Amino acid sequence: MQKRPPRQPLSQQQVIDLLDSHGVQPTMQRQEIAQVLFARDQHLSADDVLKQVNQDSARVSKATVYNTLGLFAAKGLIREVIVDPSRVFYDPNTCEHHHFYNVDTGELMDIDADQLALMNLPTLPAGTVADGVDVIIRIRNQASA
């Protein structure tokens, strides 16, 4: 029942601490990217991040954006969400939760974990361990025909 408070923009010190605490060197570029990602609860593509981070004169290269998003995901700072065949979304919310995906609009919305229970997790194939469970509820706009 615990509810995470809505995300808020972080101070520079908070960003540095967050990166530090996940074993990520807080370079300037990584701080800028983290600022964008953690500004609020949202689901951004790599290209969204690239644009936002470069919108007012700060310059971070495409390679660095991709490298950094991969690093953040590997270190557990953010989560990759794969719902759209054309691009990956990055999610600052790493708590267990699921997603609505509106196939008409491309909109991606969170579903709190306590809103959707999974029963009977099946036994995994031999020699494998679980890495995560994604539930995506695809929705359409009504009367879109």
Add this chain to the structure above:
Amino acid sequence: MQKRPPRQPLSQQQVIDLLDSHGVQPTMQRQEIAQVLFARDQHLSADDVLKQVNQDSARVSKATVYNTLGLFAAKGLIREVIVDPSRVFYDPNTCEHHHFYNVDTGELMDIDADQLALMNLPTLPAGTVADGVDVIIRIRNQASA
């Protein structure tokens, strides 16, 4: 508890009937693609289909493979499975079911619907209707350090 029998290669007449029954004109190219897709329970990418359909001299173009997979999916003959950011898989099994995805090997395996129950489907956002529920259990090989 009803269990679908394992899929088997279809006769040409069965393929034609299958396409007809879904309102798809059974052209030669569509028949060849359907033969490949429905030969057995499997998850093929567009490129897999393109290669298989062209392996012994029969020529179907890339454009036609993509067009046909899109058409089959739209008509409900097959299902798109989006688990890998680099390619879409196409699934001849349109019964409700879910997937294991081995992130080490890229292997995709079915989970029968009765093996995994979802409780408390959350209320959908206003003005939208459900289009499908995907559950993906990501797994890794043990001790892959």
Add this chain to the structure above:
DNA sequence: GGGTGACGTAGACTTTGTCTAAAAACTCGA
């Protein structure tokens, strides 16, 4: 024969993401 519509095709093109090779920026001990 000629028109119409559905379908298939080559190949250019777009988009997302990766890779390479080099520059820049840190780290740390002498």
Add this chain to the structure above:
DNA sequence: TCGAGTTTTTAGACAAAGTCTACGTCACCC
């Protein structure tokens, strides 16, 4: 402070999946 080694960033080439366009082909009908 110097300098060697390491980590990070970068431009731009590259790769892969998928889309689009413009044209060809075929069936059907008159």
